[in-house]
Amino acid sequence: MSVSSGPVSALDSPPVERQVAGDMIRRALPVAPVLVIVAALIWGLDGGFSAAYGLAIVLANFALAAAALSWAGRRSVVLLMGVAMFGYIFRLALVAGAVLAVKDLAWVELVPLGLTIVVTHLGLLFWETSKVSASLAFPGLKPDQRSA
């Protein structure tokens, strides 16, 4: 008879949010230069800088969300709820602040900055979702043990 070695409480589960965010950041790093070059070709050097800044905002947003949710998930599910809700408002304010703080600077082009934020956020999510869906449906075929 085998004894399950899985978590016995919701608080015992591993910090999966960090693993997912880490996967997304690892996948974004090789794509980032391509994105910056494309933005630079279309909008000039300022567009490239703006795209890089937008990418940094998105990755920081993912990392912050993962760190906060992992931290709360280890403590209490009630805290998880609070951190998820207030974290959403806090991170949205941070993103808004990060964009509004630089909008008048000479090297900022708002169109590539905004497009990069939306495209990178959604692109990384769809990419990660396809990997997570595959690993949940076929755990034995998981291509990378680090992915959730």
Next chain:
Amino acid sequence: MRNLFELALVLGQQEKGLGALGAGIGYGAAAIGPGIGIGYVVGNAITAMARQPEAAGMVRTTMFLGIAFTEALALIGFVVFILLKFT
């Protein structure tokens, strides 16, 4: 003549103020929907974890992705607001 100039100035300021008000309302409205959505996602994830604690890892993975997808709506709203207001 001077009155006409003052009237144009006031109307221009009003238009600017109404534009800012509209952009603010639009951004706020774009943030409310995802807020409700994240509430649903996390609430149901907590219910799932309470019913099946051994599946908490999978539930939290799905919850994190659900939160991020929902948050994308707010980010789209914010980007549209920025582009409409400042370009």
